[in-house]
Each structure stands twice: as structure tokens, then as C-alpha cells.
Amino acid sequence: MPIRITGMGSGLDIDKLVTDLMKAERMPLDTLKQKKTKITWASDLYREINTKMSTLKNALDKIKLTADWKDYKATSSNEYAVTATSAAGVPVGSHSVEVKQLAKGATITGNALASSFDPKTPLGVEGTLTIAGVETPIAYSANDTLTDIMNRVNSSSSGVKMAYDELKKQISVVTKETGSAVTLSISDSKTTDTGPVPGDLFAKIGITSTAATGQDAEVIIDGTTVKPSKNTFTANGITYTFKQENTTSTIQISGDNEGMVKQIKDFVEQYNSTIELLNQRVKEKKYRNFEPLTDDQKTDMKEADITNWESKAKSGLLGNDDILNTALRGMRDIINDTVSSLPSEYNALFKVGISTMPYNSNSPNDSGKLMIDEEALKKAISEDAGSVVGLFSNYPEGIANKLSKRVNDSMTQLVDKAGGAGTPSDSVTTTLGLRINDMNKKIETLNDRISSREEYYYKMFAAMDSAVASNNSQLNWLMQNMG
Template sequence: MLRISGFSTGLDIDSLVVDLMKAHRIPVDRVKQEKQQVEWQREQYREFSTKLVSLRNEKMFNQINTLTSLAKKAVVTGDQVGTVTATNQATGNPVVLQVDQVATAKKAFGQYTGGVDVKSTTTMSELGIADNSVTVNGTVINFTGTDDVATVLKKISSEAGAGVKATFDTASKSITVTNKETGALALNFSGDLFSTFNVAVDAASGVDAQYWINKDLGGPMVTSNSNKVDYDGYTINVNATGTATITATADTDKIVDTLKSFISDYNEVLTSLNSKLKEERHRKFLPLTEDQKKEMTETDIKLWEEKAKSGLLRNDIILSKAATDMRSATTALFGTGADQIDITSLGIETGQWFEGGKLILKDENKLRQAIEDDLDAVVNLFTARDTSDTSATSQTNGLMRRLTNVMDVALNDLANKAGTSMVSSDISFSFNADSQIGDMLRRLDQRIDNGLDKLVRLENQYYKQFTAMETAINRFNSQSASFAQMFQ
């Protein structure tokens, strides 16, 4: 469209149109501000979604595993026959392990006695080896005449079918070949390489482990090619002969540390939730328009937007329910009848009313004593699982399991409302557009587009009117000039 800008009138038409359009832009700016608030709200939802996923999937998952699988530790008296770990399944009954023989791997050794100064870089051709292959435990390994000793031995060691480790010692000019598995397994090999180095099997190597379990009680003697012993909830890696008595006791320090970590992680999320729910709302601080930002410094913009973002989730229904259910889950009773217990029996309490359900380990000695008295009861209080009851106050689910169920509900609600992820703790994870807020943003975008189209039409209309005015005045001026010439 042709626009004439004040040639006849001397008016600043562009400035006049801008001023006239300001009032008409206000409704569009308000929709843009509403959209910005919704986007900020969605980002804050995602912030809490990631916190809940992290607490559920990463922190509590590891804490549950720690309590269920490492709640006990092994105590070894007598000879130190190996390293011992105890799982939660260890009964604690004494296990007497008598190790008569430790399993060793079959080994072969040989030294070069020829006239070549053998090094790891000496090639097969230099050693006069014509047969460029060897066979180890039935597997053929090929090489070339230009391959050196180090390369050939590396090929032998890396061949899975051979199942050996081959090494070279420069000082003694010797090769050692050792089965990767211990026990009385065969070690067979052939080829010019081994003949050249006079490699032969060490007859004393490659024996099975022999040990007794509770020999005095008529327990069995076991022969095994492995030095790993799994018995009664214990895992023992044998490395010496002798006799040891193994018992299990509660790993009190580990359990206390795990529960302290849980309390800290839980309090961090709950405190953050409570803080957001109580955050002050500054309704006069709306998102800034582009024109407003042009008149402000970056520092002023930042301070303004902090106020504008505050309180967007104040008393939010989803977060309020999550916070309430989390508090209920931690204080509910576990078990039935006379066996009912709760966290107060472990010296754990909720804080003052103004702390919003924060957990406090009030009496660590009480917790330690509870662990020593009944480890299973303590572990179950936190980790017991009943998939048929997903309520926040389930008496058949442990505290951490109840919290998991609470967070599942909250994450599902957040996903439906804001399109956040139920499985990712990545704060940059993309939103799912098929959500309530996603629909809302699409409607706002449509309103903005419609408003902008209307503004363009209105702006063109103003310019059209001013252009018509300019044209009319220009015609009037021309006519006036013509009349003036007629009467001269």
C-alpha cells in the first residue's frame, strides 16, 4: 500500500499512527503477558517434576537398595581366609569355613635359550619362526612374520576362545601362559613359538579349591574350580588357607548414614515445595512488554521479572496435594495390631508446625538401638512393598514405597497439566504439547495472531485515511494556486 507521510500537511504521520496504535496494542500485549505467565508457570512445574523424579528414581531407589541388600555386614574371626560380604539374607548363624586349598590357574612357562637377543620388539622372522600360528586350548591364533613378540602375545591374550593371558619378561627372556579361569582345567598349546621358548606346563599349578563348611557339624567338603563361595547369604572370595568363623550383624553405621541421607533428600524437596506454595504473589508486576524492556536496564529487568515470576504456583492444587500426601506418607503407621510402628519409634520426628512436615533425627541412639534390636522391622518400615495398596497411608507399604506412590500420582498430574516428563530429571527435557497448558498456549497463540492481524489492518486503515487527507489537501493547494494565478 502506498503511504504518503505529511508532504502537504507537514505532519509526522508515522508518529501519529504509532501513537494511535498504542491503545489498540494494549489487548494484544495483555495476551502476550498472559502467555508469558503460563510459560513461566510451566517451567516451574518442570522444576518440581525433575526434583520428584530425582528423589524417586535416583536417590530413594539407591537408598532402598542399600537398606535391602546391604543392611548386614560380615564379622570374621580366626584366620583371614578371604574377603567376606553379607547380604540382608544372611541369617547371622555362625558359619565355620575351613579352607584346605585355594584354587589356582594352570600355568605354563618357558625361557628362550637361542642366540638372538630377544626383546618384546623382536619379530617372529628374527626368531626364525616359520609357522605363523599357534593353537591354544583348541583355538588357532594367526600372526605374521613381521609381528613382534609383544604383538603376538597380545593376540593370544585377546582371543576369547583361548582363555589365557600370555606375557613376556625381557630380563629372563621368558614367556608365561596362564589360564584366565582357576581350577584343574586343562592348558593345551602347540606351535613353533612355544617350542622356540621351551614352554612347558607347571605341574603344580591349576588346582581346585577345597574347603569345608561347618565341618564339625558334619558339613560337606566342597571342591570347586572357583575361589568364590556363596553360602547362607554370604559371599566369600577365598585367597588363603585356614579356618574362619563368619557371622553377620546389622551394619548399623551404613543404615544410619542411609537414613540420614534419605531425611536430607526428603527435606530438601518438601522444603522447596512448601516454599513455592507460600511464595508471595506480586500481581502488579506483570511480564514486561518489548517496549517496556527498551526503557529499562538489564538489572532492572531481572529484578522486575523475579517479582513477576513469584507466586505463580502459590497454593497450587497439584503441589499442595503432593506436599500433604508426602507428610502423611512419612507419619503413617506401618504394620497391624501389636506390631504397628512408625518413625517415632526410631527417634525420627516431624519438625515444628511452621516447618511443614520436615523430618528430624531427634535421637540417633534410639535409631541405632532399634536397628540392633530388630533389623528386619526397621528395614521393612522403609522398604516393604505391597503393589495392591497405593495409598499415601498404606500400612502394608514401607515409608519409601508410600512416598514412591505419592510421587507417581504427582508426576502423572504434572504431566497432564504441564506436559512434564514422568521419568526424566533433566531440567531441559522437552514439554509434551498434549497437555492442559499446551492447549492453553495454543489458544493464546491464536489470540495473539488474530490480534496482530487486526492491528495490521487497523494500521493500514489509519495510513489510508491520512493518505486520503494528504491527497485532498494537496488537491486543494493545487486548486488554490490555480485560482491565484487567474486573478493576478
């Protein structure tokens, strides 16, 4: 900003004259800045709602799948032998489990090596180790140690693990997959002048057998023998994990009604919080006489007064907004839906103790919120926990599934309108950001025009000041020489 010394010739307060003239010149700029401020505020409010909906979606993600529910828990009498987990709606009761044998991978075990054997000493042999089903053989040289070869095998796509037991001085090769259908075959060869011949590696590391077959588990559950290929097995909604052979255990399925009630309460809390904010924004009173303050206006006001004024200026910016109204209607409709795949006694939220609050004109922002009759909810869970879970998680008509889709659609619209967290307010990828970007360009143009206009006024008054000074000088000369 240039330093000007004005009014020396005329005695006029040229700075004040220019300032007063520029107030009129700046009116279009102030109006444009106020419009930009309102759009920026609206953008912030849209993002606030997007954040709130994101929190609701996270809550829905915790209940929209059957596996997310902790309605029943499985307890083992011997967790070293068998553990279990229970799916939603599994009846309370106990189950006997006898593990006769575990599922195992195909295993080749070498003979015990000399006590002086060191897996980090070069073996002094070279050749190629081939594992059946693996296209690329594993080459080794005379400088390679057993550790080197094991590392190559274990990092390959062979699907086997090669290990050395330091206590037993034995090498083992085991498939990662288990079961009687799994086979393992290995071979060792080296190249000579006459062609490939058996290699010397196996003799060095004590391997005499080169083929093996895996083993199925054998377990008796509630008197029925099963032979799964893995050490996990699911039956009647219970997933068992077998850990130790020749053991007996009891799996007790018990209710966790409090856990289910808490999950539902957490969802209702987030749902009500979202509904309250949506109601507030679409029903907010608009104060038409409160426009955003200009910089000049703020200079004459206290901070508290500025805050109060801007609070009224922001109020009602999203009043009756289409995106928010659509979200509200959609969420309320889903809450009142029925889930046809469930028994009629449990196919709607109000039938399990979750209902919509009655309208209260004194609390309009509570319209559409949910309330829980905890006694009725617990009764429904104890009678048919599976149906209560299904009310939320059945696909695709479960309440949580449908709400999650509705919320996700609204969030997409909000992001298109104003962007998400971290999106610049003037990003041209959003509807409001494009408008702000356009306004920024217009503001820049107006600022340039105003600067030029201000410079013009100063030059005009400077010329006038100079002329007045010249006239005064001539008048003084005449007065002095005419006397």
C-alpha cells in the same frame, strides 16, 4: 521499519495519531502475550518441581536397596590375605578365616626357554592353535612372533589368557574362570600334502603339557571347611575375598550406627525440601489483579517494581494443582504405611523415631515434613539394624521403594505436562508446550495483521495530508490573485 516524514501538509502529528489508534488494535495481541507468559511461567514452575523431585529420587536410590546401607562394616586383621564386606543387619562379632589354598584357573605352564629367547622375534613356524570349546582356531604364520600369537589369543573369545614371564622365560596359558570344574585343552596343527599333522609351535615355546584342570579354594571359616570355585564366598551376610594361601585372619564385624543415621538424615532433608516446595506451590496466594506486564507498561516502571509485580503475577499459578496434590497425598500416605514383613516393633517409621511434624498454621509449608528423634533412632538401630534397613529397603513394600515409585510417577506426569530440563518451552511433545506453540502461531498472525493495519492508517493519513496540502495551496493562490 520504514522512515516516514508525516504531517508536512496538515501540520498534524500523524505518528501520534497512528500510535494512539494502534493501542486499541494491539490490545488482543497484548492479552494473548500475557496468556502465553503465564503458561511459560507455569511451565518453569513445573520444571522446578521436577528438578526437586529428581534430587529426592537420587536420595531414595541410595537407600532403597539393602546393599546401599552402611549399617555394619567388616575389618580384616590381614587385608593382604582376606578382605570382607558386610550386608545389612549382620550381627556384631568376629570370624576366623584360614586360607589353605586359593581357587585357580586351569593352567598350562611351558618349560623355561633359552635366555636368548625374544618374544618379539618371528618364530618361523606356521599352523593353527586350537583351544577346546572355541569354534574358530587361531592361525599363525612364519612371520608371527610370540607377542602376536598371545595378542590373538587374549583378544579372542577363548576365555583364556596367554602370558610370557620375562624373568622365568616361561609361557603360561590360564583360564579366566576358576574351580575344579574348569578344564583347559589346547592343540597345535599344521597342514601338509597328506593332511593335518602336529605343528611345531609348542616345541618352539616350550609347551609339553596340553591339558589341565582348575582348582577350588579351600578355606576354614569359624571351624567349617568350604571349597568355593571362586576366591569370593558369601555366608551369613558376609562376603569374603581370599587373596593369599596358607594364611590366617580375623574378620571383625562392627556397628556403623552413625553412618546409618546420616543416610536417614540425608533422605529426610531431601524429603522435607520437596514437601516444602510442593506445599508452597499448591497453597500460594493468587493475586488476580496482577497480570503479566506488557512491554509498554514496563517502559514506565523501575526494575525493582517490575520484579515485585511479576512475583505477585506468578504467585498461585499452580494453586491446588492436581499433579502436585496427588504427589503430596501419595507421599504422605506412604510415610505413614507399615511394612508387614518386619517385626511389629519396627514396621513403621514412627516406631523407630521418625515422625510427621504437627500442623502449625504459622508454617503451612511445613505440613507433612518429617522430624527425627535421634536417640530413639539410634536405639532402634542398635537393637535391630536389619529391621531398620528393611523398613526402607524391603521389596516391594519398603518405604524408600514405594516412595521412589511414587516420585517417578509424578516426574513422568510433570514431564508430560511441561517437559524436563532442556526441553524447549514450545515443544509440541508436552501439554503446555503445545499450547505455547499454538499461541506463537496466533501471535505471528496478529503481528502481521497489526502491521497491515498500521500501514493502512499511515496511507489514510498520508492521503488526508496530501489533500489538505493541495487545498491550502489552492487557497493561497486564490488569496494572492483576488487582491
